[in-house]
Amino acid sequence: MKGSLIIVGFFIVGVIVGLRHWMPETDALGNISYLTLCALMFCVGISVGHNTTVLKSIRTLDKRYMLLPVMTITGTLAGCAVAALLLPHRSMTDCLAVGSDFGYYSLSSIFITQYRGPELGTVALLANILREIITLLGAPLLVRYFGRLAPITVGGATTMDTTLPIITQTSGNDFIIVSIFHGFIVDFSVPFLVTFFCSF
C-alpha cells in the first residue's frame, strides 16, 4: 500500500509541476518518456526471465486452477465491453485497453499514454489504482460471497506482489501458488493485450 501511495505521489507532483509550467522544454517529454519506457520494459523482461522459481512451482499446481488467469482476462474484458456500451464517446478498443491493465496501473497507464495520449492514460491510471484498492479492502467480503478465487481474480496482475499478502490472509496459504501463477500469467499478458487493443 505504501508503494502505491508513493507512485500516486509522483503522479500528483507531476500534475502540479505541469499546472504551474515549472518544467521547461516539455516538447521533448514524449521522447524522453518513450526511451524511459523502453528501459523499463527491458528491466521488466530481465526480472521475468530471471525468476525461475515461478516456473518450478507451477509443477505442483492443480491443473484446473490454471484456468483462473483465463477467467480473469475474459471476465474483465467482457465487463469492460459492456461498460463501453454506456460510454459512447470512447471506442470499444479504448475501453478494452483500459480493462486489460488488470490493476497493473504503473506500467499500463504509461503504455496507454504512449499509444493513446494522456487523457486515456489518466483513465487507465485511476481505474487500475481503484482495482488494487478494491482488492486490498474488499478481499474478505469477496471470499465470503464468491469463493476463495475471487480476491485473486480481482487482484489481476498484482497477485504475485502487492496484493499477495492480503490474498494469503483471506484465501488461505493453500492459494499462494495459485496466486503467484495467476499474477505471473496476467502480468505477462498486459503488454500484449494493451498493445493489441491500442493498435486499432
Added chain:
Amino acid sequence: MLIIVAIMFCGIAVGYLLRNHSLRLIPQAIILLIWLLLFFLGVEVGENPRIIAGLKDLGLEAVWLSVMGIVGSVLLAWALWRYIHAKKGGKP
C-alpha cells in the same frame, strides 16, 4: 509498439542467461523508472487544460470501467470455483 514488446523479450533472454546471478538492482531500477514515468504522465496531464477540466468525468469513467471489469472477472472466477468444488463433491 512491437518494438517495446521486442525489447521486453530481449530482457527476458538476458534475465534467463543471468538466472544464476543475483540481480538486486533490477527491482530498484524498475521502481525508479516507474516513478519517473508517472511523474512525466502527471506533467502531461497538468499541462493539458482539457484533461484538468474533465478530470471529474475521467474519474467517473475510471470507476465505471474498473467496477465492470471486476464484476466480469469475479463472476467467471466464481463459476470456476463452483465447478472445481462440484467435481470434488465437497462444499466450498
